[in-house]
Amino acid sequence: MKINLKSLLNPQIDRRGFLKSSALFSGAAAVTAGLTLPFKTTKVQASTLAESADKEKVVWSACTVNCGSRCPLKMHVENGEIKWVDTDNSGDDNYGEHQVRACLRGRSMRRRVYNPDRLKYPMKRIGKRGEGKFKRISWDEAFTDIAADITRIKKEYGNEAIYLNYGTGTLGGTVTKSWPPGGSLLARLMNLSGGYLNHYGDYSSAQIAAGLSHTYGGWANNNSPSDLENSKLIVQFGNNPAETRMSGGGVIHHFMEGKAKSNARLIVVDPRYTDTAGGREDQWIPIRPGTDTAFIAAMAHVMITENLVDQPFLDKYCVGYDEKTLPKSAPAKSDYKSYILGSGEDAVEKTPEWASKITGIPADIIIKAAREIGSTKPCAVIQGWGIQRTANGEIASRAVAMLSLLTGNVGINGGGSGAREGGSSIPFVRFPTLQNPVEASIPMFLWTDAIVRGPEMTAVKDGIRGKDKLDVPIKFIWNYAGNCIINQHSDINRTHDILQDEKACEMIVVIDNHMTSSAKYADIILPDLTTSEQSDFCMDASAGNMPYFIFASQVIKPQFEAKSIYDICTGLAEKLGVKEAFTEGRDQEGWLRHLYQLTRAQDPSLPEFEAMRKQGIYKRKVKDHFVAYQDFRNNPKANPLSTPSGKIEIYSEKLAELAETWDLAEDEVIHPLPVYAPTFEGWEDSKQGNYPLQLTGFHYKSRTHSTYGNVSLLQDAAPQEMWINPMDAQGRGINNGDLIRIFNDRGELHIAAKVTPRILPGVVALGEGAWYAPDGQKIDHGGCINVLTTQRPSPLAKGNPQHTNLVDVQLVNKV
Structure with missing residues (x-):
């Protein structure tokens, strides 16, 4: 179905082009590629609101779904009904004090509140x-x-x-x-x-949380995205904030502003050409899913043999890069350098030619990327959570961090740890x-x-x-x-x-x-x-240099x-x-007042409760960018990490112990080093069985996981499709828009094909979160990827490997 743009631009016209009595978006709203809207919203003066109070009231609320942002919404209410939805118009929109503009998902909140699927009674x-x-x-x-x-x-x-x-x-x-x-x-x-x-x-994030905890100790932080203004090179592994965190308060805004200030080069490593790449990248490196560790090992080989590693950093801050910093319990030649150069246990030299056969990336591209990362400082290496959501995601997450460690970019402005972006927040007392x-x-x-x-x-x-x-x-x-x-x-x-x-x-x-x-x-x-039917304080989850929180007031009476x-x-x-x-003798309002009082006792600069209710959103500009492990870098003895050694552990004695004591299947790997290990249902297996295509998932801009998945207007704007490369499609007689069957021995679903060169040959991709819609014959027509994913967990975290799947694809009429 085609979208009538007039229906989105004019709140009084529906998508058929007819006048309607109530509106969904503000008059400024427009369809975008999923990014925050590229214009300033009109400021509404308090006096103007007061003059129209008898006809309309405007109440601050919020979108609190799981996208990594919290966005303020200004709900326009007449006669107890939400008529249309605006977003933040406070501040002068200078970066660091900017407006936190909700994306099109949040602005469709009215369609969630009044959705036909709404539950009405017990x-x-x-x-x-x-x-x-x-x-x-x-x-x-x-x-x-x-x-x-x-x-x-x-x-x-x-x-x-x-x-x-x-x-x-x-x-x-x-x-x-x-x-x-x-x-x-x-x-x-x-x-x-x-x-x-x-x-x-x-x-x-189960696998990255488990994997990097053995590297850095506890949850692994990274620099804030606003700190990219200090970077000279940005390397993104499977990170796509343009679709996952796409509001004015989300990572993509800080990413774009920071990159614009630094003019840093951008390398994107992903089997899919994402919206985050979308013309911003200097190089896209498509990689076979589950092979990132081999790619990184080969780049490490180039860096080591060409003397591009930061040896003083590795000697002072790390355990297990080479033999001189190995723990006493570790066998000889069990260090990372020996593994890379082929003098370790497996006796395989991790050359670019070796990795090229595994990753599908030509050796010369591997060499060029290694030289650029190894010679450019500061370099920000950032990984999304997609690559760790695989069968060996714990190892992959540790491998990405190796690029930051080998180059000594940890703890400095413009650098980073190799984890997901970090940020600042305003401390708030939560419900006990x-x-x-x-x-x-x-x-x-x-x-x-x-x-x-x-x-x-x-x-x-x-x-x-x-x-x-x-x-x-x-x-x-x-x-x-x-x-x-x-x-x-x-x-x-x-x-x-x-x-x-x-x-x-x-x-x-x-x-x-x-x-x-x-x-x-x-x-x-x-x-x-x-959220529109009750009051609550809502915290931002991933602010860069401007943390904030929202007082989402009750907008309308509870429905049904x-x-x-x-x-x-x-x-x-x-x-x-x-x-x-x-x-404890309190109702919901009483608890909000109590918790806010405790919060203000810690931070008296915050507004009074009623002033905060009226203000809606509280923003705080952070003078300095958040730099992960900066204190450790400046003084490692005074600020040790929470790892057993107090240092960054490239070789983990704890992982070595688990590898020996846990009951693992023959093809499951826990290893003290971030080594390459083939995954079940990975690229190697795709050449041996009945399912030759690797299926990976991605977060789709029309939903936040499954939330907003039943808003028809968003479905029309960004329909559920399976991405397939023209080479794979041609051999199957599939054209763009054809109805196809995607299947393996776990299930089958029918969905339209999106034939595009934006996906690597041999790989297909499907947005996660689409609502499961079976037909009674165990065939899903909603496009839910989890019909096809496995319940076999990853080895260490026992997490979900939902991007490790083998499938085949055919036209529906071909049986």
């Missing part, structure tokens, strides 16, 4: 899980049934059988936050009721969730396994933490503001079969705004309020019978006998 399942058949029930009946099931399951199995599933639908909120689940109000409720089975890691009495924790990706084989799961095989093994399977699931029950979890057909067995997981409670794919698998559904998560938990707390302990 419901109880009457069909099979997944059928979407429910009956309406009262709130009291819902609370009574849920409390009874919690009490029964606690008595029969213990609190370890109750699980808070992963959800990120409301991110950055204070009362409403869904991530991490351990920081949500449900966690507070369950902690007052005996606890719950916890999880660690997340779908976005109390201590979880249950010690056991599972990797978040293995919750379906914990249903079917919970007591078989152990620490050394499945990464169980807090105890050696689980005692009971998962019997009760809380799913708040998340679509991971089915849509965002891997191997949907397997998950469907597991959830169909009501004797396995006995109760699933979904709290959400819409009838998502996951909500259809609930036993009881509780309708949640949107929906309740806030605070009121839902309060009602359940009363049934469970912990209401007083849960509320």
